[in-house]
Amino acid sequence: MSDFDVLLHRTETLAKKYLRDISHRPVRASADGAELRKTLGAPLAANGMPATAIMEQLAAAAERGTVAQAGPRYFGFVVGGSLPAALAADWLVSAWDQNSGVFVLSPLVATIEDIAADWLKAVTSLPASMSVGFVTGCTMANFTSLAAARHHLCKKVGVDVEAVGLRDAPPITIVASEESHYTVSTSLRMLGFGTAGVKRVATDAHGRMRADALRDTLAQVSGLVIVCAQAGNVNTGAFDPLEAIADVIADAVRTRGVHTWLHVDGAFGLWAAASPKLAHLAKGIHRADSVATDAHKWLNVPYDCGIVFCAHPDSHRGAMTLAASYIQATDVERDPHEFVPEESRRGRAVPVYAALRSLGTAGLAEMIERCCRHAARFAELLGKNPEVRILNDVVLNQVLVRFERPGADADTLTRAVVAGVQAEGTCWLGGTNWHGMAAMRISVSNWSTTESDVEMSVNAILGVLSRS
Numbered sequence: 001m002s003d004f005d006v007l008l009h010r011t012e013t014l015a016k017k018y019l020r021d022i023s024h025r026p027v028r029a030s031a032d033g034a035e036l037r038k039t040l041g042a043p044l045a046a047n048g049m050p051a052t053a054i055m056e057q058l059a060a061a062a063e064r065g066t067v068a069q070a071g072p073r074y075f076g077f078v079v080g081g082s083l084p085a086a087l088a089a090d091w092l093v094s095a096w097d098q099n100s101g102v103f104v105l106s107p108l109v110a111t112i113e114d115i116a117a118d119w120l121k122a123v124t125s126l127p128a129s130m131s132v133g134f135v136t137g138c139t140m141a142n143f144t145s146l147a148a149a150r151h152h153l154c155k156k157v158g159v160d161v162e163a164v165g166l167r168d169a170p171p172i173t174i175v176a177s178e179e180s181h182y183t184v185s186t187s188l189r190m191l192g193f194g195t196a197g198v199k200r201v202a203t204d205a206h207g208r209m210r211a212d213a214l215r216d217t218l219a220q221v222s223g224l225v226i227v228c229a230q231a232g233n234v235n236t237g238a239f240d241p242l243e244a245i246a247d248v249i250a251d252a253v254r255t256r257g258v259h260t261w262l263h264v265d266g267a268f269g270l271w272a273a274a275s276p277k278l279a280h281l282a283k284g285i286h287r288a289d290s291v292a293t294d295a296h297k298w299l300n301v302p303y304d305c306g307i308v309f310c311a312h313p314d315s316h317r318g319a320m321t322l323a324a325s326y327i328q329a330t331d332v333e334r335d336p337h338e339f340v341p342e343e344s345r346r347g348r349a350v351p352v353y354a355a356l357r358s359l360g361t362a363g364l365a366e367m368i369e370r371c372c373r374h375a376a377r378f379a380e381l382l383g384k385n386p387e388v389r390i391l392n393d394v395v396l397n398q399v400l401v402r403f404e405r406p407g408a409d410a411d412t413l414t415r416a417v418v419a420g421v422q423a424e425g426t427c428w429l430g431g432t433n434w435h436g437m438a439a440m441r442i443s444v445s446n447w448s449t450t451e452s453d454v455e456m457s458v459n460a461i462l463g464v465l466s467r468s
């Protein structure tokens, strides 16, 4: 075997060992930054180190320094894991090392993007005419969507905003809910809109934008308007009422002559649309002008991959691309970079392709439904304990838990249980603040989680509670 073969073979063994051990180790990291810096740091030497030795060292550090997000009992954030086919495809992507910005750079990756894009629209029932971009995550999918919105609305009034810039562009009113994801605000900042002027629409007890409140807001605006809705609240999993929101917007267009764009952040919620049982939650999403989602969350592909869908391909492309003399586009093929902020880029649609192909439509629906069943089971088992209160309607994969005991401060108790569970290591869950109350937040999004993982985790949580 060549040295290269030996290296890759050894690395494969180390990766397989990591994954084999993952459900037996503490989910939390057991090394801190200082220890990791001591193991891996030191000034860079003049002479190189053999690659196999580097991999051994990294693998040893990973045992203590990683959080077992790829494993079955990480419920802290909606992170998903990696389906076997998706992980294997990602290895191929690294081996191929394709710059997939332009079709001529990689006909294979560009074509796989097209196929994966069509499959994604089909499984989520989004219009086949939507343009698609594969980006690093939902933050950039939100960014791209809002850039497309700005292009589209400015063009309506004859302004080429990419040429003249915001200084000479007409004002655009941004409307978002009180609970839209903070990365929508990040995107607004990066795009130069700022966040101070955003009109915030009130939400209901589940964190859903209130369509009646949106109607009141739209009655006060004129000109160009972007409405940011969301499919899947990060705390409760609840969906904004997209059909009602689209109706309210259509009314405002008809009666007040405004130009509008409806953006939906569906980072994890869009995947409900892939399940016949859950699709009702996202009803109306096909009426959005843009939709952002993540594949590295609930589709369970490795980091990183977000996806933007746009109902106006010309505006999508217009916001993202600029011709360069040395990039000669083909007329028949789509150049991926025209739909994303990046130029050179990884072939991140390939793991998406492999994930979808390995699951099939039924397998995808089953994986999504299974995670939701696990979430419901968490709520059911925990809810039997008199000191536990489930704060949300468990409509999707999210469970909000609060611990209450006579004579104890519930916020303090809840925070203590969250910290205790994190330290105990059987599973990992985060804390949150829900409508003024401290809560434990459980997100189920990993393909490999089983019912016994849920039971083990419930026992660990209740054990910590009894000792708190």
Ligand SMILES: *Cc1c(COP(=O)(O)O)cnc(C)c1O
Binding pocket: 078, 136, 137, 138, 139, 140, 181, 183, 184, 230, 232, 233, 234, 265, 266, 267, 268, 294, 306
């Ligand atoms: C995770 C998330 C985002 C941000 O996605 P990244 O992939 O982390 O960039 C945006 N919106 C919602 C609702 C999310 O859950």
